[in-house]
Amino acid sequence: MKKQLLCLSAFLALGAVQAQTLSPAAYPLQKDSNWNFLDNGSDQGTTDWKLVSGTNTNWLSGQAPLGYGDQVKTVISFGPDSANKYITYYFFRDMNIDLADLSDQVEFRIKRDDGAVVYVNGVEVFRDNMPAGAINYLTTSATIVDAADENRYFTHFVPKTAFVQGVNRISVEMHNRDGQSSDIRFDMTINNAQTLGYDCSDDHISCFTSIQPTGQTPQMIIAPEHRFQLLFKQGDAYMTGTGTVAGNHDFTGYIPISGSSTNGYLSVNHENGPGGVSIVDMHFDETSKLWDVDNTRLVDMYNTDVVTTNRNCSGGVMPWGTVVTAEENTTAGDANSDGYQDLGWLVEIDPVTAQVKEHGNGKQEKLWAMGRMNHENVCVDQTGSVAYYGEDGGTHCVYKFVPTTPGNLYSGNVYVLKLDLGLQNDEPNCSTGQWIQVPNTTPADRNNLASVAGTLGGTNFNGVEDCEIGTLDGKVYFTSKGKNRIYRFKDDGTTVSQFETYAGGMSYPITTANGTVTEPWADGNDNLTFDDKGNLWVCQDGGLNYIWVIRPDHRQDMPDIKLFASMPAGSEPTGLTFSPDYKFGFFSVQHPDATNTPQLDANFQNVTLNASASVVFALGTQIGLQAPVADFVADQVAVDEGQTVTFTDLSSNNPNGWSWTFEGGTPSTSTDEHPTITYPTAGTYNVTLTATNAAGNSQTIEKTDYIVVEQAMGVDDQLKGKLNVYPNPTQGKLTIDIANDNNEKVDIKVFDILGRDMNHTAENTESGAIQKWQLNILDATDGQVFFVRVTVGNKSASYKIIKTN
Numbered sequence: 170m171k172k173q174l175l176c177l178s179a180f181l182a183l184g185a186v187q188a189q190t191l192s193p194a195a196y197p198l199q200k201d202s203n204w205n206f207l208d209n210g211s212d213q214g215t216t217d218w219k220l221v222s223g224t225n226t227n228w229l230s231g232q233a234p235l236g237y238g239d240q241v242k243t244v245i246s247f248g249p250d251s252a253n254k255y256i257t258y259y260f261f262r263d264m265n266i267d268l269a270d271l272s273d274q275v276e277f278r279i280k281r282d283d284g285a286v287v288y289v290n291g292v293e294v295f296r297d298n299m300p301a302g303a304i305n306y307l308t309t310s311a312t313i314v315d316a317a318d319e320n321r322y323f324t325h326f327v328p329k330t331a332f333v334q335g336v337n338r339i340s341v342e343m344h345n346r347d348g349q350s351s352d353i354r355f356d357m358t359i360n361n362a363q364t365l366g367y368d369c370s371d372d373h374i375s376c377f378t379s380i381q382p383t384g385q386t387p388q389m390i391i392a393p394e395h396r397f398q399l400l401f402k403q404g405d406a407y408m409t410g411t412g413t414v415a416g417n418h419d420f421t422g423y424i425p426i427s428g429s430s431t432n433g434y435l436s437v438n439h440e441n442g443p444g445g446v447s448i449v450d451m452h453f454d455e456t457s458k459l460w461d462v463d464n465t466r467l468v469d470m471y472n473t474d475v476v477t478t479n480r481n482c483s484g485g486v487m488p489w490g491t492v493v494t495a496e497e498n499t500t501a502g503d504a505n506s507d508g509y510q511d512l513g514w515l516v517e518i519d520p521v522t523a524q525v526k527e528h529g530n531g532k533q534e535k536l537w538a539m540g541r542m543n544h545e546n547v548c549v550d551q552t553g554s555v556a557y558y559g560e561d562g563g564t565h566c567v568y569k570f571v572p573t574t575p576g577n578l579y580s581g582n583v584y585v586l587k588l589d590l591g592l593q594n595d596e597p598n599c600s601t602g603q604w605i606q607v608p609n610t611t612p613a614d615r616n617n618l619a620s621v622a623g624t625l626g627g628t629n630f631n632g633v634e635d636c637e638i639g640t641l642d643g644k645v646y647f648t649s650k651g652k653n654r655i656y657r658f659k660d661d662g663t664t665v666s667q668f669e670t671y672a673g674g675m676s677y678p679i680t681t682a683n684g685t686v687t688e689p690w691a692d693g694n695d696n697l698t699f700d701d702k703g704n705l706w707v708c709q710d711g712g713l714n715y716i717w718v719i720r721p722d723h724r725q726d727m728p729d730i731k732l733f734a735s736m737p738a739g740s741e742p743t744g745l746t747f748s749p750d751y752k753f754g755f756f757s758v759q760h761p762d763a764t765n766t767p768q769l770d771a772n773f774q775n776v777t778l779n780a781s782a783s784v785v786f787a788l789g790t791q792i793g794l795q796a797p798v799a800d801f802v803a804d805q806v807a808v809d810e811g812q813t814v815t816f817t818d819l820s821s822n823n824p825n826g827w828s829w830t831f832e833g834g835t836p837s838t839s840t841d842e843h844p845t846i847t848y849p850t851a852g853t854y855n856v857t858l859t860a861t862n863a864a865g866n867s868q869t870i871e872k873t874d875y876i877v878v879e880q881a882m883g884v885d886d887q888l889k890g891k892l893n894v895y896p897n898p899t900q901g902k903l904t905i906d907i908a909n910d911n912n913e914k915v916d917i918k919v920f921d922i923l924g925r926d927m928n929h930t931a932e933n934t935e936s937g938a939i940q941k942w943q944l945n946i947l948d949a950t951d952g953q954v955f956f957v958r959v960t961v962g963n964k965s966a967s968y969k970i971i972k973t974n
Contacts, residue, residue, distance in 0.1 A: 186231045186243060193263040193336050196270060197360040200600040200667065201242065204262050204355075205230050208245040210255035212306040219291040219340040221263060228261075233599075234280060235260070238352025239319065240590040240598040245353075253348045257306040260355060261340040271329045272361035278322040278726075281343065282354040284310030287325070288340040289332060295325040299344060306342075313346045317674055319354060320596030324726045326362055356599075367704075367720045367729065372788055374751055375704040375718060379681045379732040382688040384713060387766040389758065389778055391734040393682075396771040396789045398460055400755075401437060401449050403780035409466045414447060415439045416781040418757035420484040420546070420696070421744030422492045424520045430748035431455070434520035435755060436492040437783050438481035438743075445470065446481055446494050448523040449783070453753075458792055459772055460785055466523045474533040475525050476504045476511040482561070483546035483635055483696060484515075486746060488553055489576050491526065493517050493536070495544035497561060499619075508612035513541035515558070517578060528579040538580050538609055539570050540618030546635045546696070553577075555660070557645050559633025563619045566627035567636065567647055569604055569660070583607045583618060585627035588668060592628070595652040595674055602628070602658070602665045630656070634695045634710075641703035641721055646671060648694035648707075655694055655707065655719075672707075672719055677730045688732065690717075696744055701751045706733070708756065710741035716756070737778045738762040744783075752791050757783045773863040797824040797860035799867040805897035807877045807969035808848055814876060815845045818860065826861035833878065848878040877969065888966040892959055898971040901947035905931065905959060907940045913962035917942060920956045927955065946972060 191203055205228045207213065217223040231243030247254035277295070279285055284298040300311050343355050369376035377392035391397060403416030419438040426432045431453035439445040450464040470478040479498035486492050499513035514535035517526045525533040539547070543562035549555070553576035559567050564585075572581035585605050590598035607622045608614040614621070623629075631651025638645055639657070644667065646657045654673035658665045676689040693711020700706065703721030714736040720729035736742050736758055744756030758778050767775035770784075771793025785792070800819040808814060814834075818827060829839040833854035834846040848854065857871040891908040907915060917931040927949070935941035949955060949972045958967045 186229050188227055189230050190225055190228065191230050191262065193265045196264050196266050198262065198264060198339075198358055200356055200358050200669075201233050202262065202358075203230055203232050204235060204260045206235060206243075206245060207259040208247075208255065210248050210257075213259050214305055217291075218259060218261065219288045219338060221290065221336050221338045223338075225261070228259075233356035234354050234590075235356070236282065236352060236354035238350075239282075239354055239593055241354060242590065242599060247353075254345065254350060256309060256345050256348060258343045258345075258353065258355070259340070260343065261338055264337050264339060264359070265335065266332050266337050268329065268332060268334050270361075271332060273329050274326040274362040275329060275332070276358075276360050276362040277325045277327055278358045278360075279325070279341075280320065280322050280354060280356040281314070282319040282352060283312070283314040283346040283350070284344040285355070286342040286344070287357075288338075289327060290337055291340070292331065294327045294331055297323055297325065304344075308344055310344050310346045317594045317596045319352070320593060320598060321670075321725060322356075322358070324724070363722065365722050365727065365729075367702075367722060372790065373700075373702060374747070374754060374786075374788060375700055375702060376788075377718075377731070377733065379679050380735060381681050381683060382679060382686055382713070382732060383735050385736060385738045385740075387738050387762070387764065388768040389734065389737045391786060394788055395733075395786050396793050397784045397786040398771040398792060399776040399778075399782055399784055400435065400451065400460060400462060401447070401465065401783040403782065405465065407447075407467055408462075408464045412467065414465070415441055415445055416760070417441050418759055418781040418783055419482050419743045420494065421746060421755050421757045421783050422484060422486040423746045423748055423753075423755045424486055424490060424492055425749050428749055430750040430752060433748070434492075435783060436484070436486075436494070436518065436520055437757060438484060438494050440480050440482050440497070440743075440759070442479050442498065443471070444478045444481035444496070444498075446478075446492075446518060448518075448520050457772075458795065460792075468518055468523045468525065470516070470525060472533070473505055475516070475535065478516065479512050482544070483743075485547040485549065487517070487549055487576075487578075488551050491517050491519055493547050493578070495546055495558070497543050497545065499541060499543055499563070509535070509537055510541055510616050513544065515539050515544055515547055515578070528577075534579070536578050537612070537615045538583070539578060540568070540583055540607070540609055540622075541616050542568075542619035545633060547578075548637050549578075550638055557636040557638070557647070559630070559636050559647055560619055561632050561634055561650065564623040564627055565629045565631050565633055565651070566619070566622055567630060567633055567645075568607075568622070583609045583622075585622040585625060586665065587626045588628045592630075592652070595649075595654060596670055597656070597668050600658075600666060600668045602668055604663055604665070635697040637697040637699055637705075639703065639705075640699040640701060646697060646705065648697060649673075650692065650694055650711070653690060653692045653694060655697070655705075670725060672705075672723065672725070672728075672730065675725065677728045679730065679732050681732075691715075693741070695741070696756075698745050698747065700747055706745055706754070708742040708745055710743070710759075714741045716742050716745070736761070737765045739765070740778070740781075753785050753787050755783065755785050757781065794862060794864045795822040796865035797822045797862055797867040799824075799858045799860040799870040801856070801858050801870070801872075802898075803856070803876065804895060806875055806971055807879075807897065810851050810878055811847065811849055812878075813845050813847045816843060816856070818842050818858070820858070820860035820867060822862065822864070824860035824862050824867070828859040828861070830857045831876075832856070833876070848876060851879045853877050879969075888959075888961060888964045891961070892966055892968075894957060894959075894968045894970070897968070898973040899946070900973055901945065901949065903944040903946065903957065903970065905942040905944060905957070907942065907959065907961060908938065909940050909961055910938055911962070914960075915940065915942070916960040917944065918958050919944070919946060920958065921953070946970075 435449040588602040658668040691712025693709040696708040716734040739762030
């Protein structure tokens, strides 16, 4: 009787399955496509079924995934005896291919439970989980496939040369593990091979070396190329208003002012009961390379209109410059008798005023039309035409909101996502689904929206913590905390396609400075955010509380994942958002241990993450004190024996330590900022400088043959000490100070290195005991050496001068 029921259920599930040869498909071939199949247990080893010319008129057709025993779109037969099922099943699909459309390698991704052999135009191109050597229709798979691997896709590459212009036949033998197997399943996609690898040749915030996997320590660990700065901490006094910051910092949204990446607001949720939201006004100081906090305010959500807020968890920054905070608590109560339960909503805030927005009704209101539930976050596309959000609790569903007016979330329609086949072992059984509209026109509809969505068949994803829209592919990504996965799909309007597991549920190779290690994804997939290059940043509030970065070329069977940060003991990372130029990232450290120890932040000051705090991070070259870039200049570079030279430090980035060496000088070294050095002996000498600050040492700068010391050229001893010619080198203007007590006649001439008069005239600008003469040689060639001869009465002196740019 049981066998008859199984066969009956299989027959009923076939539905539209019929004997037909499908028309050739277009390239590429997507998941859930239709295939011809043969499930009668016959041996096709000597037939021409793998060739386009083959005769297959008695074959059936149906939509993938095909199989039995699990959720599939097309059920195939295992034969008359459930204790001795067929071993091998046959599938084929013809495809029209223009060879000009193919990449050099064509990518086949196959879902196989248990083993498969794949042919192109009758030639085997790969086998998966099958023994090597000769096989036949009774050959079982090499290993048993179970759990999540039953629904995963495995990648193989086939050269373009395997195909012909026009119609090609793709054929697959599926082999079961044995005749007693409870299930079999098949699907396959065929596409051009994607370009793998991620370009980190530029200075981008996503370019870093993975940290070594670790348990939590008393300090936060981030990638060595980056620094962080503490901005806003639990217990700080608000700069406007009264009270102190409550803590349990969660969503941390940067809202730019006029699109600025250096001037904006930071909106910080407080996941408390009662909850709250803080607004931090701040700007980036280009000189110090640090963020300055200008004001901190608490948003008033405890008034007659709003009543209260609770467990402000995640949220979202809106393209039009507001921020939405999400209430994860749905405790019942309608204190102001407005028909809406007080808790369980999305709430839109204007960061400029730090007030809940009004929506045309003369009072502050929550976003009733989006429904009451255990909200986690909300993301909106750049046009403001669609929003996605999820519930962590209750239905655990994914929702879509289509505003009546783009950019206005106060009214619109709500839809819940229903997968066509649901999940099995936390992996999708198929890649398609549909949006089911949920009633939301009345207060009663809105108060009970989540429970109604569940009755309409919305798929339970067990903890939807965040939804985000991919910056490169436009797909919707969302987390499932309970299933330890990130899923993604393409929204096609009323339906969805390309639904798949993007990451999670397995271990990944992580390349660190010490080599490659394998690290489990673990649990707690929480906040998501994309950068402009398509990297997905993932904050985990479980497991080891890491921040992961998933490269845009990542796939489950070809992973590309990095490990950016580990939170200090007792804490989890929350947030995360970026500045518009993606130079700065912002996140919070929630509920760290009070016993955590101090560590240096970007200001090279000790900070302690022993209470909830919000931080900003960036590449070390973009934030905080920088190591000096050494430079200096001498007041003169051509002197006579016994004269002195004063050196001026020109190093950038605020050095506080200097190490000089002076070849031929006395003293020969110095640690002064602006040392004065005597040169006793004629010669040409080098000078070097290394500058230092808390960020480190500069590269040593050496100026070769910088100081020229020689005997005075015709200098009358009676003029020594009475003349000062400066600056030397000069950019074109010289000043000559002359002690001319007797007001004798002064003559100043300029000669080139060959002794030719350059016909420049000096101007006496100040008279008296010390005369000041100005000489303009801007027309001299940069790098030119020339001599200035000064005659006072019957005494002369000559000075070697260098013109610089």
